[in-house]
Amino acid sequence: MPRVTDEYRAARREQILQAAFRCVARSGFHGTTMADVIGESGLSAGAVYGYFRGKSELLLAIADRAIGSIDEVFDHLLADGAAPHPADVLRTALDALMSVGEEGVDLTVVTVQAWAEAVRGGEVRELLSPRVRHLREQWVEVMRRYQAAGHLGADADPEDAAKAMVGLIPGFILQRLMLGDVTADGFTRGVRTLLDS
Structure with missing residues (x-):
């Protein structure tokens, strides 16, 4: 029997994950079954369950994909002790999040x-x-680096500011999906205006 390569396994896992993206985007997490994902992937049940034991594992993989894309943003923007503007970090993170997934699937x-x-x-x-x-x-x-650079008041709590910044991500996504008139550019321009005023 031929040996399965790491590349083959990674490609099959990605095939299943993209099928799950499509199913959840179409039917919601609760409305998606493992049978749906199996059918969408074009693989056998045994093949799919060989990579993901159930919906919770698929959800975790989806979250890892989304948050992993944002992790790369932070690693890049915070390299070499940089102190980027929080609006720039937010814009880059939103762009990364919206670029995850295949054509036609909005992560x-x-x-x-x-x-x-x-x-x-x-x-x-x-x-x-x-x-x-x-x-x-x-x-x-x-936010600590932004404060150290003199752009956030000395009496401000970077942890409180960080909680607010995290909250902006779902705020942007929900407005974009529900109203359709919010762009990453306009949203982060507004954040910059608030932070710089």
């Missing part, structure tokens, strides 16, 4: 589904909470 729709499921508590919340906390810690570092 922000899937992200909202994941949040809704996490609000219900249980395993999904347990899986996603550490990732959101990590995102908030990255924002704390951005």
Whole structure:
């Protein structure tokens, strides 16, 4: 029997994940079954379950993909001790989040589904909470550096500011999906105006 390469396994995992993106974007997390993902992927049930044991693992993989894209933004923008403007960090993070997924699949729709499921508590919340906390810690570092550069008041708490910055991400996504008149450019321009005034 031929040996399965790491590249082959990665390609099959990605095929399943993209199928899950499409299903959740179309039917919501609750409305999506593993059978839907199996059918959408074009693979056998055994192949799909060989990579993901259930919907919770798929949700975790989706969250990792979304948050992983944002992690790269922070790693890049905070390299070499840089102190980027929080609006620039937010803009780059939003662009990264919106670029994840294949053509025709808006990962922000899937992200909202994941949040809704996490609000219900249980395993999904347990899986996603550490990732959101990590995102908030990255924002704390951005705000500490912004403060050290003299752009945030000395009496300001960078942790409180970071919580507000994290909250802007779902705020942008929900307005964009519900109203359709919000762009990353205009939104972050507004954030810059608020921070610089």
